[in-house]
Amino acid sequence: MNVRFDFIMHWLWAIVWALLALSGFGMVGAKHGWLVNFNYATADFVHRLSAAVFVVLTFVSIAYEVFRNIKKDTKNLAWFVIGRSGYQLFTFITTLILIITGALIWICSEFNMSAVGFALLIHEYISYIALASVIWHIYKKCHALLSLKKPEAKLQKG
Amino acid sequence: MFDKKKLNFWRLAFIFTGFTLLVLVYLWNSPQEPKSKMMGESMGNMMKQMHVTNMTIYDLLTSEREKQASMSEMHSHHQNQSPIIFKLNFLTTSIIFLLLPFIIGGAIILAIVWIKIV
Numbered sequence: 001m002n003v004r005f006d007f008i009m010h011w012l013w014a015i016v017w018a019l020l021a022l023s024g025f026g027m028v029g030a031k032h033g034w035l036v037n038f039n040y041a042t043a044d045f046v047h048r049l050s051a052a053v054f055v056v057l058t059f060v061s062i063a064y065e066v067f068r069n070i071k072k073d074t075k076n077l078a079w080f081v082i083g084r085s086g087y088q089l090f091t092f093i094t095t096l097i098l099i100i101t102g103a104l105i106w107i108c109s110e111f112n113m114s115a116v117g118f119a120l121l122i123h124e125y126i127s128y129i130a131l132a133s134v135i136w137h138i139y140k141k142c143h144a145l146l147s148l149k150k151p152e153a154k155l156q157k158g
Numbered sequence: 159m160f161d162k163k164k165l166n167f168w169r170l171a172f173i174f175t176g177f178t179l180l181v182l183v184y185l186w187n188s189p190q191e192p193k194s195k196m197m198g199e200s201m202g203n204m205m206k207q208m209h210v211t212n213m214t215i216y217d218l219l220t221s222e223r224e225k226q227a228s229m230s231e232m233h234s235h236h237q238n239q240s241p242i243i244f245k246l247n248f249l250t251t252s253i254i255f256l257l258l259p260f261i262i263g264g265a266i267i268l269a270i271v272w273i274k275i276v
Contacts, residue, residue: 029200034185045243052250059257062264069271084272096265103258106251114217117209124202138170143163 006080009061013081016054017134023047024127051102057081058095078144087137094130098123 023046026036036043061082068075077083082092104119199207 027201029204031200034181037181037185048250049246052253055254055257055261059261059264062261062268066264066267066271069268082268084268084275092265092268096261099254099258099261103254106254112218112220113209114213117205118213118218120205121202121210124200139164139167142166142170145166146163 004077004079005064006077009057009064009081010079013054013057013061016050016057019046019050020054021127021131021134023050025131028124048106051106055099058099087133090133094126094133097126098130101126 022035023043025032026034026043027040027047033040061080065080065082080088082088082095101119101123105116105123108115108119
């Protein structure tokens with residue numbers, strides 16, 4: 001079985017992103033608490049743990065892309081999460097903003113609430129934009145899974 | 159007309175709608191109206207009202223010493239209450255803050271390389 005690196009990264013990213021979105025939107029305010037059964041402590045714990053995995057995945061993706069550029073590899077990685085154009089670039093920018101503001105919220109809550117407030121505001125609004133874009137992305141790209149099924153069907157017939 | 163290629167999307171949307179309805183039915187008796195005006199706000203908006211309004215650049219860059227003291231007190235309390243969670247918090251914090259400079263550095267390198275290619 002030939003499983004591509006970009007395909008694995010895509011779905012690992014999707015799982016971690018879904019965990020972050022569920023726990024994060026659950027904590028946004030009392031109105032959305034039903035998402036996490038009003039258990040904010042668990043949501044906070046899941047969000048922080050997933051954030052660490054998300055940072056590792058981002059680091060691996062960036063390192064891989066830098067390595068590809070050094071080796072002058074111009075092969076198109078259709079499933080890869082970051083890239084220099086289109087939705088890959090959008091994901092790259094929103095991810096950087098979310099990670100940096102998330103880190104500010106994480107560390108500044110110890111000594112500077114103004115910075116936390118500023119970072120939290122950006123973190124929240126970027127999350128809304130990212131969520132809307134993910135729904136659009138799933139709608140636009142859902143046919144990609146159909147094209148994965150076709151070769152298997154052909155093999156079975158053969 | 160209905161696009162057959164988008165069938166997977168509508169299936170997913172249907173499943174998520176089902177999940178949402180199930181959770182809302184499960185929480186039927188939970189309070190639907192926020193108890194106070196503040197609780198109806200999102201966390202970002204709450205923070206905006208409490209800390210970001212009238213904020214200066216000086217406020218962004220200076221630390222609150224009193225807050226720091228009370229936080230260290232809280233940390234020692236948490237450490238005694240749940241050591242596993244405290245260790246996990248230390249591990250995740252270390253991962254994030256060790257990798258962050260590399261992520262920012264890598265992003266700057268990629269931005270330069272991508273701009274050159276274009």
